Amino acid sequence: MFRVVEGEINVAAMISSAQRPDSGAISTFIGTTRVDESDGASVEYLEYEAYRPMADEKLAEVGAEIRGKWDVRHVAITHRLGKVAPGEASVAIVVASPRRGPAFEASRYAIERIKEIVPIWKREVWSDGYVWVGSQIGTRGAK
Amino acid sequence: MFRVVEGEINVAAMISSAQRPDSGAISTFIGTTRVDESDGASVEYLEYEAYRPMADEKLAEVGAEIRGKWDVRHVAITHRLGKVAPGEASVAIVVASPRRGPAFEASRYAIERIKEIVPIWKREVWSDGYVWVGSQIGTRGAK
């Protein structure tokens, strides 16, 4: 239920697994590659890498935190590694709860915590160089 | 993009349509039939009816409100009518935005507004009778 994968994320299968008679609400968050533009250049794709197996363990830790904070009956998180093209999903979070409030809050919390504690890094590859997001180190502007 | 339908909701297709290069976040909410239990009875299914075409128009109005409040690039809402079995989806909301905050806020707003202004009614059919949700009128307890 907490996985780092190399290929496309099967969001439909994740949602199917979250449909349960004890829950009335499923909140899903999907992060996708957005094409930013600046200085006449644009993002061509994102590329992710992870420290495994620590990343898998930290994703599971996010799941455990959620179960400790809200009444959720299903939590699944999948993060993709490697190149992720514009519009494609890099991360998917699916939470089922008896009620919608906890489902929304838990999925929001999950993405915030992933961005805080899971050892995964993203490189924006632009038409004129790349940048490591967070570190702001790369070859853009180094021209 | 704003529809009342008779059969199963194709959430996967709704999400695919929301994947756009100008957006980095997709928030999806799915309402599903939850099996509550009380007095030794349990919910067998939900049954929805709508005042059409007013329901379609009000769903579109919810979409227009969202576009007026947040920077969202895609909003789709589908509400199912008729019998909806346990775990199945009665409503799906899919919002894409450049950033995750607006995506979450808009999808949450959408479900709250649907429950306020869209002329759709739900009957809980229990093993011992039925109840119109909201009106609390039905045959349960009338035994």
Added chain:
Amino acid sequence: MSGGKNVKVLLFGAAADLAGKREIGVSVAADSSLDELWEAVVVEYPRLSPMRQTLAFAVNGEYAEKGAKVSPGDEVAFLPPVSGG
């Protein structure tokens, strides 16, 4: 149309259930209000009476207050508290 049922009233959810009908024909004079229409319907369908406080109304597909005018040819809907989602 004089004397005929010139307004179509649609009932939904619990209201349809209590009235035992989903559609009722009602005769209204040219300058009637929704409130007057409601009173006319309740006389014929007294089981609707307890819903008075919670019902909303629509005239021709848009929410309307009880003081709103209803004219021959209009479509009126009796809307219990909505419960979609």
Added chain:
Amino acid sequence: MSGGKNVKVLLFGAAADLAGKREIGVSVAADSSLDELWEAVVVEYPRLSPMRQTLAFAVNGEYAEKGAKVSPGDEVAFLPPVSGG
């Protein structure tokens, strides 16, 4: 192992980029701290130096403070600010 490279240091993201390596072998004495390990690495890979303020560290797959002990056989990771999602 005396004198050998007894700790494996893994580098990720911008740190791997600046060092030009994803894995470095480092020799540490039995009672070294992460800080001492870091200093030893920076001598060999001075381009990492500007990352000092933002790097986090893990020892054997768990976050660790700079004062934490590092022992021969440990796996240490240099973690730039994470940017998943």
